[in-house]
Amino acid sequence: MLRILDARTGAPVPAAPARRGGLTRIEARAPGTGLTSLRVLLTADLLARALELNGTQAWPTLATALPGELRAAADALAVRPFEETRGLAPGAGGPGAVLVAGEDEGAAWPGDGPLVLVAPAVWAGRTPGAGAAAPEETPLSALLADPAALRLALLRVPRRETARLDETAIDAAAERLAGWRGAVAGWARSPSRPVPEAVRARLARAWEDDLDMPGFLDVLGDVETDPEVPDGARFETFAYADRLLALDLARDLGALA
Secondary structure (H helix, E strand, C coil), X not given: CCEEEECCCCEEEECCCCCCCCEEEEEEECCCCCHHHHHHHHHHHHHHHHHHHCCCEEEEEECCCCCHHHHHHHHHCCCCCCEECCCCCCCCCCCXXXXXXXXXXXXXXXXXXXXXXXXXXXXXXXXXXXECCCHHHCCHHHHCCCHHHHHHHHHCCCCCCCEEECHHHHHXXXXXXXXXXXXXXXXXXXXXXXXXXHHHHHHHHHHHECCCHHHHHHHHHHHHHCCCCCHHHHHHHXXXXXXXXXXXXXXXCCCCC
């Protein structure tokens, strides 16, 4: 069962107030245009994907329209669309909705579902191609040269910790992503093998533990280097994991001669 820390009580609670197989509404509150708001949307997207992997239908919603720059950045990061539901009661779509919000946005949550707070994300380096800039002055569009690398860089930081990104963090994420894509393309040439049950269980334990994405990524790192895992099983494992990560890990299939 996917459990998430409810910021109101400090206790882990089921992330799906609705019954298994029912509909769980996720409301994201990201009124700004900065990296923190993008991280809120990414967290809501991860929660929706994780619920669906657990067999629960998710309904990602917004109380207000997204600013254009933020919507474009979310699209670039493979965040699935949210439905605008202005005036919808907090409990609509099930016994309770889950609110995903930045630390300054969740205090007035009137619903009876969990409150999921997301720590700030700031750009602590230099704006690509534009010299030095204060974090709050860095436009999202300047950080989208490699959207998948930005998504991975954000996923590598625990949700409740401030994500301080810079060019080094983005470059490291891009390098890891390129390595994984190349490896997946190579593994695809081997006979398919099922995802090992022990690996599937480890992946599930990670995402079901308050969306522990760093732990989830660590499992993939272990699979990549474990000599006991056949290449065909590595491929199926990474393809399965990408249902949550949305990093287009199979992008380079067919690129190898």
